Amino acid sequence: MNARKIPDIIIGRLPVYLRALQRMADMGLKTTSSQELGEHVGISAAQIRKDISQFGEFGKQGTGYSIEYLIEQLREILKVDRIWDVVVIGAGDMGHAVVNYQGFNDRGFHIVAIFDNDKEKVGHEIGKFKVEDAETMIERIKSMGVKVAMLAVPAAAAQAAADQLVQAGVRAILNYAPISLNVPNNVKVQYIDPSIHLQRMTFYL
Amino acid sequence: MNARKIPDIIIGRLPVYLRALQRMADMGLKTTSSQELGEHVGISAAQIRKDISQFGEFGKQGTGYSIEYLIEQLREILKVDRIWDVVVIGAGDMGHAVVNYQGFNDRGFHIVAIFDNDKEKVGHEIGKFKVEDAETMIERIKSMGVKVAMLAVPAAAAQAAADQLVQAGVRAILNYAPISLNVPNNVKVQYIDPSIHLQRMTFYL
Numbered sequence: 001m002n003a004r005k006i007p008d009i010i011i012g013r014l015p016v017y018l019r020a021l022q023r024m025a026d027m028g029l030k031t032t033s034s035q036e037l038g039e040h041v042g043i044s045a046a047q048i049r050k051d052i053s054q055f056g057e058f059g060k061q062g063t064g065y066s067i068e069y070l071i072e073q074l075r076e077i078l079k080v081d082r083i084w085d086v087v088v089i090g091a092g093d094m095g096h097a098v099v100n101y102q103g104f105n106d107r108g109f110h111i112v113a114i115f116d117n118d119k120e121k122v123g124h125e126i127g128k129f130k131v132e133d134a135e136t137m138i139e140r141i142k143s144m145g146v147k148v149a150m151l152a153v154p155a156a157a158a159q160a161a162a163d164q165l166v167q168a169g170v171r172a173i174l175n176y177a178p179i180s181l182n183v184p185n186n187v188k189v190q191y192i193d194p195s196i197h198l199q200r201m202t203f204y205l
Numbered sequence: 206m207n208a209r210k211i212p213d214i215i216i217g218r219l220p221v222y223l224r225a226l227q228r229m230a231d232m233g234l235k236t237t238s239s240q241e242l243g244e245h246v247g248i249s250a251a252q253i254r255k256d257i258s259q260f261g262e263f264g265k266q267g268t269g270y271s272i273e274y275l276i277e278q279l280r281e282i283l284k285v286d287r288i289w290d291v292v293v294i295g296a297g298d299m300g301h302a303v304v305n306y307q308g309f310n311d312r313g314f315h316i317v318a319i320f321d322n323d324k325e326k327v328g329h330e331i332g333k334f335k336v337e338d339a340e341t342m343i344e345r346i347k348s349m350g351v352k353v354a355m356l357a358v359p360a361a362a363a364q365a366a367a368d369q370l371v372q373a374g375v376r377a378i379l380n381y382a383p384i385s386l387n388v389p390n391n392v393k394v395q396y397i398d399p400s401i402h403l404q405r406m407t408f409y410l
Binding site: 194204 | 303
């Protein structure tokens with residue numbers, strides 16, 4: 001398997017399959033088919049078989065996929081068979097919401113620190129964290145070796161914060177601000193963009 | 206054009222194309238190619254041509270797409286050539302963040318009210334809104350004729366709130382809670398799931 005050869009569009013679907021499979025496992029199911037999985041995620045069975053076959057032979061004709069095995073394989077492919085430390089930048093409403101979010105459990109991520117450049121916010125408690133001074137951010141992230149960050153700052157502050165994250169060695173940034181970030185080629189950015197999801201639904205109204 | 210015939214996976218890519226085209230327009234660009242658009246969104250040129258051709262003939266061989274025209278057409282297809290009123294349920298950290306979010310401008314959505322079932326929060330101001338009592342939610346949404354909602358309540362409260370939204374006539378729900386919602390077939394649900402985006406990036410680390 002060579003990461004460079006798999007189109008990004010396929011990689012983007014794997015977490016969606018993984019989430020659906022984990023829900024099936026939570027319901028006590030043991031096996032599934034590309035047909036059934038397709039109905040859960042709104043993707044054709046043929047596409048699912050094609051996507052999954054990029055990584056090897058996981059299913060058997062007639063018996064379908066073992067849910068547990070496919071989960072295990074997808075977690076390994078996506079590298080969430082381990083726990084990634086994550087820093088949160090921005091201790092406003094969104095930063096609070098992100099730190100208190102319960103949806104990272106068992107998904108491969110663990111928040112380790114939150115930073116803000118507002119001295120008024122530094123030292124305040126959010127859940128089990130104390131907000132740290134953004135001035136210390138680069139050194140702290142370097143020393144912790146953190147590679148993943150969630151950016152929850154206002155749009156006007158997002159590019160400067162992203163530059164600092166890159167300097168600190170972060171390689172994956174999830175950006176909540178409604179702004180496109182410029183980062184080097186070896187840094188990945190994803191966007192939380194509620195309008196994209198809303199537009200996907202209005203088509204059907 | 207028949208909405209039933211277009212696979213959901215294609216519909217899901219159109220808002221991504223629209224966002225990229227709007228960014229190009231903001232930069233002053235007039236025309237683009239499926240190749241260039243593909244580089245912006247990480248999707249192959251062939252796939253983009255195939256997706257867009259589902260809806261008609263928008264580009265000319267050799268001259269590419271008019272960005273303005275394609276934006277106009279995509280907005281019409283996605284029905285965001287109009288403004289949709291949106292209600293927000295939940296006035297916690299996430300509700301605050303959503304109401305104050307600047308990224309809905311020019312995307313087709315306009316928040317009109319926010320509700321919470323915590324009497325302590327009712328009447329508090331968030332931006333230009335006063336938090337309204339969730340007890341009045343169904344009647345208020347019905348009387349306003351709102352069809353789109355953002356659900357920013359804790360996971361434990363999300364299904365009950367979704368049931369009320371459905372009862373109020375809402376047909377599209379953007380759910381921020383880390384829980385899968387059960388809704389009738391004629392109601393669409395999308396999920397804001399940061400883990401999905403994070404997992405898409407860890408593959409490359």
